[in-house]
Amino acid sequence: MCLDDARYALRVPEEPDGDVMVQASADSDVGIWVRGVTRRFGTAEALRGIDLSAPYGRITALVGPNGAGKTTLLLILATLLTPTAGQVRVAGLDPVADPDGVRSRTGWMPDALGVYEQLTPREYLAFFAEAYRIEPALVADRVAALLARVHLAEHADQPVHVLSRGQKQRLGLARALVHEPRVLLLDEPAAGLDPRSRSELRDLLRELAASGVAILVSSHILAELEELADRVVFVAEGRTVSEEEIAGVSRFVVSGWRVRALDDAALATALAARGIAPLGITAAGSDLPPMSDVDAAALLASLVGDGVPVIAFGPIGGQLEAAYLALNKERR
Ligand SMILES: Nc1ncnc2c1ncn2[C@@H]1O[C@H](COP(=O)(O)OP(=O)(O)O)[C@@H](O)[C@H]1O
Ligand SMILES: [Mg+2]
Structure with a gap:
């Protein structure tokens, strides 16, 4: 069930043109690898050909206007939707063939977090820790460390419904981290955050990336991601328009x-x-x-x-x- 990345990578089909992204897929540095992914809803084509890779240790921004297909792609990576066509690897695994394997390695923070308002943050995270089958003896410490990490320790035992939007957002991030994933998927995490919460989010994501996590973070607000991300993948109308290193972006732009x-x-x-x-x-x-x-x-x-x-x-x-x-x- 649990194939290691190197062995798994050997099974990724070769592209005839020997594209660099195929080489990247055979490299264990890539947490997310997507090639030619399409997704239809009835006659509507939400995704028409997405290519991207998100290396471990880096923050990759998924940027595009509303309706570009960002959420659809993230749902596919999170195993919650199947692609109509194309190839996907998350932590070296195929989300369609091995959803459990992918979920055990992936943290997912949806754009709208469904929280059980009557639970406290501590209970909420403990619930998810159990769902991820964290050893019971480890749960209390893991939860306490996460609460501290997202600056919610002082609200740990209040009901979730008293938290502000930014605090709920941070709880959502803690939930995504409860099983120490190697790949992190965040859908519009900075939406509605005040500047201080946004800079805390940035610091936290930077720390996670420095510890080797592959992070893919979407936004339709470009300025939000500019300081945060190392790389950017532009999408529009369901297609990848361009994939760039941020440093490279500023080099060729004359604004x-x-x-x-x-x-x-x-x-x-x-x-x-x-x-x-x-x-x-x-x-x-x-x-x-x-x-x-x-x-x-x-x-x-x-x-x-x-x-x-x-x-x-x-x-x-x-x-x-x-x-x-x-x-x-x-x-x-
Ligand atoms: N379940 C669905 N049924 C029909 N159309 C959908 C569904 N989900 C998304 N779409 C359509 O797919 C396109 C991409 O949507 P989405 O992935 O939510 O974009 P984004 O997150 O970039 O704003 C939109 O045109 C949207 O209306
Ligand atoms: Mg969206």
Whole structure:
């Protein structure tokens, strides 16, 4: 039942074109591997050809607009839906052929967490620990450690219904971690979180990745994932549009830039003196035309050098958004 990754990988069919992702599948560094996955609901095609891989030790973002197919894909990876076609490996196992094996290695945090409101977080996690057949003698300690890890220790014995949205979200994450999975699937985990909860989520996911967990995290809000993820897979209309390292994304993108200064007039004068006409000026700042990272850095240095009191300077909408928009433009 429990095949080791290396042996299992030998059974992954070779692709005729010798694609790199096939090599990745034979490498035990890959926690999730998806190739050509489609899924129909009646006549509707939710997924039309998804390819992605999510290595161990990395946070991979699954990014796309509403309806792109993110939840459908995550449900397939979590063994809760079957693909219509294509190949899937999660922790080296096929979710259709070995759902129990996949579930024992995978933590799943759905977008809407169904919690039993009358239970306390401690009881809730103990219930799931038992469901995952954690040895009874270990349950209390495991649960206490998880509660501390997601900053819920002080609410451990209050009913779940008094928790805030962010606290319920963290309980959902603790539930996904109760059996120490090697692969973690999170559907829109940052939705509705305040900035502090979001940065705590980021720290926790970073720690998990550093301990070797493969993390796949979806969002339709690009800015949420930009700081969090190491890699990004863009999906639209059920297809993978692009799969990139985050560092690579910022390299090829030339986005617009937004600059804000304490003294609007001094900024306007300094820009005009450099022949730069803002594309728009709002309360958020002056939007400047696209320029390379190097040119933007030089402009910032020269504005500051001339005494313009700059308080903010950055790419408009973030690099991922610019990359995403650029990719969509290519497809048209
Ligand atoms: N159970 C279902 N029955 C019919 N259509 C569905 C079902 N689940 C999802 N879809 C459709 O599949 C597409 C992808 O949905 P979803 O995976 O939820 O996207 P996302 O999570 O990226 O917003 C949407 O067009 C959605 O309406
Ligand atoms: Mg969704």
